Amino acid sequence: MKHKIYIGLMAVLALASCKKLEVEAPEFDVTTPKTTYKVGEAVNFTFTGNPDLISVYRGIAGENYDFRTRVTATGIPQLNFTTLIQNTGETNTLRLMASTNFAGKYDPAGIAAATWTDITSRATLSTGTDNTASGTIDLSDFKSADKLYLAFKYQGYFHPTLKQPSWFLRTFNVNNVLPEGRTSVIAAIGQVGWVGVDVKNPSVVWGVPTTGQVTINGTGTDAINTDNEDWVISRAFNLSSVSADTGLGLKTATTVLTDYAYTYTTPGTYTVTFIATNASRDDSSQIVKQIKLTIEP
Template sequence: MQRLSFIILAALAVLAVACTKNMEAGTPDFQVSLDPAKRVADTFTYKLGDTTRFLFSGSAGNIAFYSGEAGKRYANRQLSYGIGDIILSFSSKSEFGTQKNTLKVLATNKLAGLDSATVVNAQWTDITSRAALATSATVVNSGTVDLTDLVANEKDSLFIAFKYDGVTGSTQRTWTITNYVVSNVFPGMTYTVGSLSTDASYWTRYGNVWTPASARWTATANDLKITGGNASSATNTSWIVSKPLYAGKLPPDVSTGIKSINEPAKTGYDYKYNAPGIYKATFVAFNHTLDEERSVVRELIIKVIP
């Protein structure tokens, strides 16, 4: 009986060790090479339109590729921050009536709350003069409205507001805003910070009079619109304010999956760059289990000439 108990305890001990041991992933034995005839020092040179043929040796369960082009850089694979030129652009048209100066475009990075008192009394910067506005039903593009000076740092927020004033006594104007986009612009890359298509549900409306009920902004994925009343309508002030725009928040760059663990081994990969420049092409090869992942990174400098 004692011998049986000892055997059971030993078996349980072995089972416990087996259950607590992690499933290990081996480090990939993976190398990348290019045509040595293209090499000068540490750079491989190709003409625009040529196919860059990367040759693989060794093996890896998974392979991802960063071409080094804008939006596809290994160094930017994690969320980061940076300020380029913060640019607002939109189109407008103004219909009916002859009332002047009925629309103001405002911006602030100091909005402590979204209640009406806080919004109306905030330190808004009037940026109307920076934009071209319509004077009739003919659609006018605002041009490039530079807001960089209104962003204090890369983690600062920015709010855009359209403020409408319609006065009783004459036909009030109707405004339509389309093609609204706020961008963070770097050389060779533009990040969209806000747009009508993505922000339709996030605009907030304020005002002191809702007579007629239509004297209030509406927001859709296609436009922002406010319909003025007739000559007998009350004087109206109506605001519509964007969500907080974190202009310096940059999305991570992305890779292209070349091979997954379920696919057969690959001997290489062909890629064609679409513009002259110098690119750091990066391959990440990795093996993983439920418990761990091991990877290797291989980088090559590619120069594409006209």
């Protein structure tokens, strides 16, 4: 008898564990005393209901609810990087190159088959000072293309006395500056995907660590003093790519929240979006509430 009861109890528990944990739609609303405020004046949002989760898109740059799934946008693509040169001797050994038709074949033939634009004149390169800033390099003339590859071309030559220098790339950032004022990172230095290609003189090649801080040493102990050409080429960049806007989490299931305050620092019209969610391991239900605010100077 006990055995039958035990089996029956286990069956009930098994059925309970298999049952989907459904949730009810959250009860939630949000109000403000008014909809027009001054810059620097706190906006107080009052909540009713107690959903498991509350998040907010405040309508500021990077928190636009309408852009929560956006992955591309037309902005101003920009590049900046920092460099160091050592063992100076030969000049004009480093060139910044760009291509919109490189086919991704990282070898001398692939480089030769592509059209490359020399954009070195847009950048400031180190003359001996570490972390020399390139300045902001506008890449807008390339943004109509589906892809852009960036590269550094190192070119030395035989000389009886002048050294082929060493170059160090410290930082490298490709950004999309969006109309709303937000800068979306397309790639930082560790995400560039550098690939080194030796074209001439295999005793000198680009070092490509996982950090992306590539280096080349034309005066290393194994370097042969002869004509030299080496490239280090990025992955393909989509200059219109952006990261989706995200909201700010305000409440979790273990907390109670009755209000929230935020102060806007720039005049304008803002659509503030609150998302209230009830959730279980199997199910979720949410509602969206929006308030349009005018912020005056």
